[in-house]
Amino acid sequence: MRKRITLIILILVVFYGIFAILTVFSAKRAISTTQKAVGAAKLQDLDATKAYLKDAKKEFNTTKKWVSVFTPLRIVPLLGWYVADVQRGIGAAIDGLGAAITFADAITPYADVLGLVGQGTFLGGTAAERLAKAIETLSLVTPQIDEVGKSLQKARDQIDRIESWRYPNFLPGKPGTLLAQAKQTVDQLESLVVDTKPLLLVLPEIMGQQKEKKYLILFQNDKELRPTGGFITAYAVFRINKGTIASEGSNDIYNLDNTLLKRVPPPGPIATYLNVSNLNLRDSNWSPDFFASMKQFEKLYEAAGDKKVIDGIIALDTQFVLSMMEVLGPIEAYGTKFTTDKVDVCDCPQIIYELEKFADEPVAYEKGSRKGIIGVLMQQMMDQAFNAPKSTWPNLLGTAIDSLRQKHLLLYFHDSQSQEAVERINFAGRLYEYDGDYLNINEANLGGAKSNLYIQQKVRQVAKKDKDGNIHKTLTIEYKYPRRMDNCSLERKGGLCLAGIYRDWIRIYVPKGSSLIKASGTEVPITATEDLGKIVFEGFFTLRPEGTGKIEIEYTVPIKADKVYKLLMQKQPGTAGPTYEIDAFGKKQKPFPLTTDKELIVKL
DSSP: OHHHHHHHHHHHHHHHHHHHHHHHHHHHHHHHHHHHHHHHHHTTBHHHHHHHHHHHHHHHHHHHHHHHTTGGGGGSTTHHHHHHHHHHHHHHHHHHHHHHHHHHHHHGGGHHHHTOBSOOSOOSSOHHHHHHHHHHTGGGGHHHHHHHHHHHHHHHHHHHTSOGGGSOTTSTTOHHHHHHHHHHHHHHHHHHHHHHHHHHHHHHHHTTSSSOEEEEEEEEETTSOOTTSSEEEEEEEEEEETTEEEEEEEEEHHHHHTTOOOOOOOOHHHHHHSOOSSOOGGGOOOSSSHHHHHHHHHHHHTTOTTOOOOSEEEEEEHHHHHHHHHHHOOEEETTEEEOOOEETTTTEEHHHHHHHHHHOTTTOTTHHHHTTHHHHHHHHHHHHHHHSOGGGHHHHHHHHHHHHHTTSEEEEESSHHHHHHHHHTTOSOOOOOOSSEEEEEEEEEOSSSOGGGTOEEEEEEEEEEOTTSSEEEEEEEEEEOOSOOOOOOTTOSSSOOOSOOEEEEEEEEEOTTOEEEEEESOSEEEEEEEETTEEEEEEEEEEOTTOEEEEEEEEEESOOOSSEEEEEEOOOTTOOOOEEEEEETTEEOOOEEOOSOEEEEEEO
């Protein structure tokens, strides 16, 4: 009897051993083919990507068959967990590849417009005409996008059933971290697909498919930081008709302010530190919520002598211009060649220096002849984009999307559906409600200089439990200003005032109900107020060139963090990505630049 049992066990070991080897080889082939699909996608080869994706899905289905042999072992304690997890992982891979195949099929008609290697259906005509035709048919993509969402949901359901604690990080390759990253990636992709669909539905409307649209373009100088991204320096008006974009001219914002027929009292800090008695359009973006600021801007704009009937507002900053030029190359305007080459006089790209020459009010920069610089640059940029090689288009599209995600480009529309769509995908610069801890650091440079070109910032957060079980936080903001001071006298004969004294009104938005314990580092003591459904700690400080500064705030947040700590950090538009360091209940996170809004979830 014992010999028979031993023989049966031996047969089972050999049997499952053979199938384990076959499964491993099959899985390796499937993973290798998937990696080839990723490589083809990076090369913008849509046809090859689709072929590899289909092959990978077929190979994972083969692997699934081999793994099914192990199903009886799922009843075995401990071993059964891992058998089930392998099957779930393979199932998630199949569903994920299915989503990728559906998405690739959905964008195939647009291959030519997107600059991908593949046979699109919008060939012939100018680039602008092909783009307009593609926009016209966007509604046809939404059913396929729904299918992508369903497949990703299936993948998420599978992978969410795999428990991370079964795969501790002391094992080779840190499987726990890899699993957590995979779960987060699938969740983010699913959310992106769900949130993108409303935008695809309204994009033809935004691009003037049925009726011509007219948009006001605001140039926000992020080197002179203001709440929504920068001091409003200039404006332009663009019209869009069936995807074709044309400029109707641009001007200095001061000229528009001079036509105002309405007088509105300014917010306290603007009145105090800018010494003005009325709110101007150039200072109207005082709310850190872009929607609220544009509402205020439009109230004043209605009283402007040179107002236009518009359908929305698009705000951009110097970083957006720089990023686009890094793809497009130099741009010619006003007999000047604008480039991204670094210039010593400001230790910055030449295009930034030229834009600052325009923005630096006392020097004037021949504003009479160059007052339309922003509109001309934008028109030249679009002309170069439409005439660029198709291989450049994916980079242009990626740059535009990155600028929207990083809030160097902000959107505001009168049409409620369009506005809701851009808010869902976080392209509208809104401050959001959140069911956890929250932080938004918002600054306003009220010194007139372009200090934010040089100032470096580091943010540290330490979260602990207080005696009542609430969250006790210590927030430290460190500043370093390594540049020598420029001559910023209004009587100066030449030169730019870039590095001047940084005179900053700082506001720190935290969850409603938070209580300030103590604060230091500001010249005007930090006080607590309410705004946009949050508590705001605000105050004023100055920082001189070649100097350093530190603000430290202690406060409590009325949120219990028992099993999970959640924190949403919303980035201020126009900022380049200050370094954040977080110690959440003893768990130190790796320092990172806050280039986009970021949610942190820590299991306690």
